[in-house]
Amino acid sequence: MGSGEVKRVSLAVIRRLPKYHKCLGELLQKxxxxxxxxxxxxxxxxxxxxxxxxxxxxxxxxxxxxxxxVEQLYxxxxxxxxxxxxxxxxxxGAGKLGQALAGYRDFERHGFKILAMFDVDPHLVGSKVRxxxxxxxxxxxxxxxENEVDIAVIAVPRERAQEVADxxxxxxxxxxxxxxxxxxxxGPNIIVENVHLLDSLLxxxxxxxxxxxxERLARKNEKKTGFVKIPAE
Amino acid sequence: MGSGEVKRVSLAVIRRLPKYHKCLGELLQKxxxxxxxxxxxxxxxxxxxxxxxxxxxxxxxxxxxxxxxVEQLYxxxxxxxxxxxxxxxxxxGAGKLGQALAGYRDFERHGFKILAMFDVDPHLVGSKVRxxxxxxxxxxxxxxxENEVDIAVIAVPRERAQEVADxxxxxxxxxxxxxxxxxxxxGPNIIVENVHLLDSLLxxxxxxxxxxxxERLARKNEKKTGFVKIPAE
DNA sequence: TAGATTGTTAATCGATTAACAATC
DNA sequence: TAGATTGTTAATCGATTAACAATC
Numbered sequence: 001m002g003s004g005e006v007k008r009v010s011l012a013v014i015r016r017l018p019k020y021h022k023c024l025g026e027l028l029q030k031x032x033x034x035x036x037x038x039x040x041x042x043x044x045x046x047x048x049x050x051x052x053x054x055x056x057x058x059x060x061x062x063x064x065x066x067x068x069x070v071e072q073l074y075x076x077x078x079x080x081x082x083x084x085x086x087x088x089x090x091x092x093g094a095g096k097l098g099q100a101l102a103g104y105r106d107f108e109r110h111g112f113k114i115l116a117m118f119d120v121d122p123h124l125v126g127s128k129v130r131x132x133x134x135x136x137x138x139x140x141x142x143x144x145x146e147n148e149v150d151i152a153v154i155a156v157p158r159e160r161a162q163e164v165a166d167x168x169x170x171x172x173x174x175x176x177x178x179x180x181x182x183x184x185x186x187g188p189n190i191i192v193e194n195v196h197l198l199d200s201l202l203x204x205x206x207x208x209x210x211x212x213x214x215e216r217l218a219r220k221n222e223k224k225t226g227f228v229k230i231p232a233e
Numbered sequence: 234m235g236s237g238e239v240k241r242v243s244l245a246v247i248r249r250l251p252k253y254h255k256c257l258g259e260l261l262q263k264x265x266x267x268x269x270x271x272x273x274x275x276x277x278x279x280x281x282x283x284x285x286x287x288x289x290x291x292x293x294x295x296x297x298x299x300x301x302x303v304e305q306l307y308x309x310x311x312x313x314x315x316x317x318x319x320x321x322x323x324x325x326g327a328g329k330l331g332q333a334l335a336g337y338r339d340f341e342r343h344g345f346k347i348l349a350m351f352d353v354d355p356h357l358v359g360s361k362v363r364x365x366x367x368x369x370x371x372x373x374x375x376x377x378x379e380n381e382v383d384i385a386v387i388a389v390p391r392e393r394a395q396e397v398a399d400x401x402x403x404x405x406x407x408x409x410x411x412x413x414x415x416x417x418x419x420g421p422n423i424i425v426e427n428v429h430l431l432d433s434l435l436x437x438x439x440x441x442x443x444x445x446x447x448e449r450l451a452r453k454n455e456k457k458t459g460f461v462k463i464p465a466e
Numbered sequence: 467t468a469g470a471t472t473g474t475t476a477a478t479c480g481a482t483t484a485a486c487a488a489t490c
Numbered sequence: 491t492a493g494a495t496t497g498t499t500a501a502t503c504g505a506t507t508a509a510c511a512a513t514c
Contacts, residue, residue, distance in 0.1 A: 006450045012481070014439055018432040036495065048495090049483050056497060058450065064496040065490040081435050082442030096336055100329035106414060106431050112438075151437065175441045177434060181339060193437035195430065198339050199251040201410060202314050204384065204426035205345075206247055208408045209315030217239045217291065245505070269471065281471090282507050289473060297472040298514040 009057050016054055017081055019044055024074040036067035086111045088148060092164050093155035094119035094127075094134045097179060101153060102129045115147060144171040154178045165192075242290050249287055250314055252277055257307040269300035319344045321381060325397050326388035327352035327360075327367045330412060334386060335362045348380060377404040384408045391415050398425075 023043055027035060037051040044051075055061055055073075058080050062068045078084060089107070091098045094117040101107075102114055117134045119125060125136045135143060144152065152173045154164050161180030168176060169186040176192045178184050186192055256276055260268060270284040277284075288294055288306075291313050295301045311317060322340070324331045327350040334340075335347055350367045352358060358369045368376060377385065385406045387397050394413030401409060402419040409425045411417050419425055 006447050006454060009443075010481070014436060015432070017439060018429075018435040021435065038495080047483060049485095050481090052495095052497065053482075058446075059453070060497065062496050063490060064488070065494045067495065080439065080442075080446060082438040082446075083435075087438065096329055096333035100333045101430075103329055104430070107434065110431065110435070112434065150441070175437050177437055191437060191440045193433055193440070195428075195433050196251075197334075197337070197428065198343065199248070200426055200428050201340065201345065202251040202254065202316075202343070203247060204408050204410055204424060205315040205320065206250060206313065207424045207426070208383070209313075210242075213291075213313060213315075214239050220292070221239060243505070271471080280507060282509095283505090285471095285473065286506075293473065295472050296514060297512070298470045300471065 007057075013054050013057055016044075016046070017077060020051075020054070021074070021077045021081060021083075024070055024077065027070045028074055032070050034067050035070050035073075037062070040068070083111050086113055087150045089114045089151045089153060090140070090144060090149050091117040091132075091153040091155055092137070092140065092168075093117075093153075093157075093160075094121070094124045094129065095155065098153070098155035099129045101155060101179075102132045112151070115149065116143060118143075140167055141171055144168070144173055149173055151175045151177060154180050154184065156180060158182050240290075246287050246290055249277075249279070250310060253284075253287070254307070254310045254314060254316075257303055257310065260303045261307055265303050267300045268303050268306075270295070273301070316344050319346055320383045322347045322384045322386060323373070323377060323382050324350040324365075324386040324388055325370070325373065325401075326350075326386075326390075326393075327354070327357045327362065328388065331386070331388040332362045334388060334412075335365045345384070348382065349376060351376075373400055374404055377401070377406055382406055384410060387411045387413050387417065389413060 020040070023040065024035075037048040037055075040046075041048045041051045046054075052062075055068075059076065061073050061076050089112050091101055091114060094102075098117055098119075102117060107114065114132050117129065117132055118137045118140045119134055120137045124134045127134050143149070149171075150173060152164075152168050152171075152175075154161055154168075154176060156164055158180050161178065161182050161184050165176065165178075165184035165186045169190060173190060176184065176186055176190055178192055178194045179197070181196055181198055183194060184192060253273070256273065257268075270281040270288075273279075274281045274284045279287075285295075288301075292309065294306050294309050322345050324334055324347060327335075331350055331352075335350060340347065347365050350362065350365055351370045351373045352367055353370045357367045360367050376382070382404075383406060385397075385401050385404075385408075387394055387401075387409060389397055391413050394411065394415050394417050398409065398411075398417035398419045402423060406423060409417065409419055409423055411425055411427045412430070414429055414431055416427060417425060
């Protein structure tokens with residue numbers, strides 16, 4: 001590995017970053033000044049080792065014998081997550097889901113500003129949700145480019161999702177947050193994050209079913225291998 | 234490992250199950266009769282090896298020289314996911330998000346039947362969304378037990394989420410699908426699946442920011458280690 | 467039968483945990 | 491200083507991939 005090269009950060013680490021961020025935000029609220037990897041790990045259910053390894057992917061934020069300064073670490077992680085600059089968002093699809101997202105205060109609090117929504121339904125176009133205006137879908141490209149929108153949320157039905165992605169791929173958006181239950185393709189320059197709600201529900205269902213399933217499997221194995229199975233080693 | 238014992242299935246495998254299920258459903262639609270691990274892997278972006286390893290956690294569903302029968306494998310995975318029995322759901326919180334979920338047809342198609350919604354707001358109580366009635370929050374415990382509800386969806390604001398979980402922990406529900414941005418605790422007998430939308434958005438933001446971040450890191454490393462760094466080994 | 471493809475064991479890879487010298 | 495806790499290297503664990511005998 002040559003000078004200055006950096007090993008790629010694994011997805012597992014990335015998915016833990018928002019947890020650190022949230023936890024540190026809460027500690028900050030409570031005016032906690034410093035925190036050790038041990039304590040941070042205890043709160044989040046990680047080992048101290050993992051906490052230190054995770055953070056050291058991005059820099060040396062701690063101090064021996066002291067730990068980490070909560071405020072400083074919070075700000076560093078915010079920077080890593082790209083929260084130091086404001087993000088401009090639009091929501092494509094002003095149905096119930098789009099409206100729900102438009103009303104979600106948490107996003108704005110983290111610097112994600114929802115500028116507008118877009119829909120094909122003439123009954124919705126011209127209305128407002130909270131204070132977010134709903135515009136005609138035909139104006140999407142123009143609006144996005146004109147207002148330097150960063151992120152587009154896809155909240156349209158499955159059938160329309162890829163069309164929307166195609167439109168967006170002609171714009172300057174850098175990210176798509178996709179709620180439609182299909183993988184959309186928007187070319188190599190746009191990052192797509194999928195929220196597949198059905199997958200999440202099916203995972204819940206699996207876990208509710210797991211103990212029964214394992215019993216059945218165990219019985220089947222018994223039958224197959226005879227009453228006593230000698231372990232492989 | 235004694236007779237009939239079964240090694241625990243890893244979360245990574247579990248999270249892939251819905252992908253297999255979806256893919257097989259689509260193949261079934263197209264009247265594809267058989268599929269090899271190779272082909273299935275190609276579609277989903279997994280290796281053939283991984284496909285076979287994943288499936289063999291649950292049984293031997295294939296046939297040498299043939300592959301897997303699409304319909305049979307689809308049904309087996311449905312069983313593994315607990316989709317062979319219908320699930321009764323209620324949605325707690327009839328705001329925009331609750332309404333959006335109530336209108337989502339995909340759930341019903343997979344055997345998740347939404348029976349009712351619950352809210353504290355007297356303006357909402359008594360109304361209907363699609364054909365799902367909204368009842369008073371006070372009737373939640375009674376309704377859930379009376380109608381043998383399996384799964385409760387938490388779609389209330391952050392501040393109310395734990396209260397709702399406490400109520401649900403006194404009922405016979407087996408699973409909670411939590412959309413509030415807090416970890417809720419509902420005791421050891423109820424499985425909780427969290428959908429933390431903000432985490433997902435922050436992950437998108439990280440990835441949009443990653444190349445810039447890595448450049449900065451690389452420069453910092455250069456400075457720290459001098460112009461040429463000799464690799465460790 | 468010959469070819470294809472499984473189920474499964476072994477090898478590899480990567481992520482997590484443990485250990486410890488460095489140092490505040 | 492002595493105690494605490496980091497950053498980092500080494501050891502362990504688990505998940506993915508490769509290989510191949512079994513067999514349809």
